[in-house]
Amino acid sequence: MRHTEEAPAVTEALALLREKGERVTAARRAVLQVLDGASGHLCAEDIAGRVDAAEPGVHRATVYRSLQSLTELGIVAHTHVPGSATIYHLKHSAAAQHAHAHLQCTTCEGFFDVPTDWLAPLAERLRDELGFELDAQHAALLGTCAECRDHFAD
Amino acid sequence: MRHTEEAPAVTEALALLREKGERVTAARRAVLQVLDGASGHLCAEDIAGRVDAAEPGVHRATVYRSLQSLTELGIVAHTHVPGSATIYHLKHSAAAQHAHAHLQCTTCEGFFDVPTDWLAPLAERLRDELGFELDAQHAALLGTCAECRDHFAD
DNA sequence: TTATGTGCAAACTGTTTGCGCGAAG
DNA sequence: CTTCGCGCAAACAGTTTGCACATAA
Numbered sequence: 481m482r483h484t485e486e487a488p489a490v491t492e493a494l495a496l497l498r499e500k501g502e503r504v505t506a507a508r509r510a511v512l513q514v515l516d517g518a519s520g521h522l523c524a525e526d527i528a529g530r531v532d533a534a535e536p537g538v539h540r541a542t543v544y545r546s547l548q549s550l551t552e553l554g555i556v557a558h559t560h561v562p563g564s565a566t567i568y569h570l571k572h573s574a575a576a577q578h579a580h581a582h583l584q585c586t587t588c589e590g591f592f593d594v595p596t597d598w599l600a601p602l603a604e605r606l607r608d609e610l611g612f613e614l615d616a617q618h619a620a621l622l623g624t625c626a627e628c629r630d631h632f633a634d
Numbered sequence: 635m636r637h638t639e640e641a642p643a644v645t646e647a648l649a650l651l652r653e654k655g656e657r658v659t660a661a662r663r664a665v666l667q668v669l670d671g672a673s674g675h676l677c678a679e680d681i682a683g684r685v686d687a688a689e690p691g692v693h694r695a696t697v698y699r700s701l702q703s704l705t706e707l708g709i710v711a712h713t714h715v716p717g718s719a720t721i722y723h724l725k726h727s728a729a730a731q732h733a734h735a736h737l738q739c740t741t742c743e744g745f746f747d748v749p750t751d752w753l754a755p756l757a758e759r760l761r762d763e764l765g766f767e768l769d770a771q772h773a774a775l776l777g778t779c780a781e782c783r784d785h786f787a788d
Numbered sequence: 789t790t791a792t793g794t795g796c797a798a799a800c801t802g803t804t805t806g807c808g809c810g811a812a813g
Numbered sequence: 814c815t816t817c818g819c820g821c822a823a824a825c826a827g828t829t830t831g832c833a834c835a836t837a838a
Contacts, residue, residue: 503792503837524827539795544828546793560716562773565827583766592766602756611780612737612746618776619716626765657812657817678802693820698803700818719802 487516489573493555500553510535511546515556515570521591523565560619564589581616585625592625641670643727647709654707664689665700669710669724675745677719714773718743735770739779746779 486494490512494504510531515522522530528543547568550556558568559582567582580593596616603614640648644666648658664685669676676684682697701722704710712722713736721736734747750770757768 498838501838505793505837507794537795541796541829542794548829549793560776562714562716562720566716583760583764583768585766586769586772592764594760594764598756598759602752605752606737606748606777610737610746610748611783612739612777613783614737614775614777615740616775618740619773621768621770621775622714622772623760623766623768629765629767652813655813659812659818661819691820695804695821696819702804703818 487513487573489516489570492572493550493570496553496555502549502553506535507531507538507542508546508550510538511543511550512555512570515568516573518569520569520573521567522569523561523567525565527568557617559617562620562622579617582620583625584620584622585628586622587624587628590625591620594621641667641727643670643724646726647704647724650707650709656703656707660689661685661692661696662700662704664692665697665704666709666724669722670727672723674723674727675721676723677715677721679719681722711771713771716774716776733771736774737779738774738776739782740776741778741782744779745774748775 490509493512494509497504497508511527513534514527514530518530524540524544524547527547528538528540531538531543547556547558551558555571556568557571558566560566561582561584579596581596581599583592583594584590585592599614599616603616606612606614644663647666648663651658651662665681667688668681668684672684678694678698678701681701682692682694685692685697701710701712705712709725710722711725712720714720715736715738733750735750735753737746737748738744739746753768753770757770760766760768
């Protein structure tokens with residue numbers, strides 16, 4: 481089976497897999513490829529769809545399992561989205577260079593990115609005063625976006 | 635059927651219900667009573683359990699529907715907890731006087747409260763620069779608590 | 789060859805919904 | 814009496830799991 485050019489981030493990830501004694505399989509390669517070529521706002525179902533296009537027959541359950549092991553290896557990260565599916569992204573992809581937290585508008589359901597350093601002062605305070613180490617990207621922050629706020633002004 | 639003394643917050647909420655033309659039912663009263671007497675970290679299932687103790691026969695679905703309408707009326711608020719059930723609290727209960735956001739440790743799953751004003755600078759920045767109105771209590775923030783950080787130090 | 793990953797189907801959790809009955813107003 | 818809420822069962826989305834088979838190493 482032929483596959484398209486492998487992005488550097490993917491090659492790197494596959495190397496890390498081998499290094500850790502994990503197996504390099506078609507499913508995992510495809511998952512990585514999809515993540516690399518995406519905006520970083522894909523849920524498992526989306527990923528499964530795209531993976532199946534490139535590598536037919538890969539089961540959803542396998543995609544979940546791949547995402548899980550890739551997460552444990554530190555290659556993939558995810559963001560929990562209240563009320564809907566978790567979204568995944570490559571930790572070191574070009575698109576993820578500027579680490580960002582996720583804002584979600586509870587009205588239009590749209591996503592907005594916010595640079596992680598905006599959360600740095602809060603993170604510092606939590607660390608200093610509570611010893612709590614914040615993982616700002618791990619859960620979406622909720623609120624109302626500018627557009628919806630204007631549109632439904634009350 | 636007899637029920638125990640009604641807390642002021644509950645009486646107030648029931649009055650508001652009537653005012654808005656909503657019906658006061660045994661199920662809704664029980665839900666309010668449970669929320670009033672709780673720490674504010676109860677999920678729908680927990681609430682259903684306690685409601686059923688006080689008012690046997692109330693169905694889970696009814697609890698969900700009650701929580702939903704009470705939320706729409708602004709009496710109840712909830713916090714989404716990644717990977718597990720949404721938790722609910724009375725908006726104006728004694729226990730909720732000092733509004734707080736929720737931190738959850740991804741290791742021990744424990745909850746920690748943080749005063750909303752710790753998030754105020756971030757909220758302000760989001761409002762000023764993005765027009766995004768943050769609802770700090772609506773989703774839990776994730777990270778690692780002091781204890782787990784020490785315990786699993788790496 | 790052998791441990792590890794995979795496909796499949798089925799379970800599972802949290803939550804919602806269509807239906808006819810019952811009770812609040 | 815009429816409308817709204819309820820109990821029930823069934824559906825739903827997202828995710829996980831037990832098992833037998835396939836395959837990377």
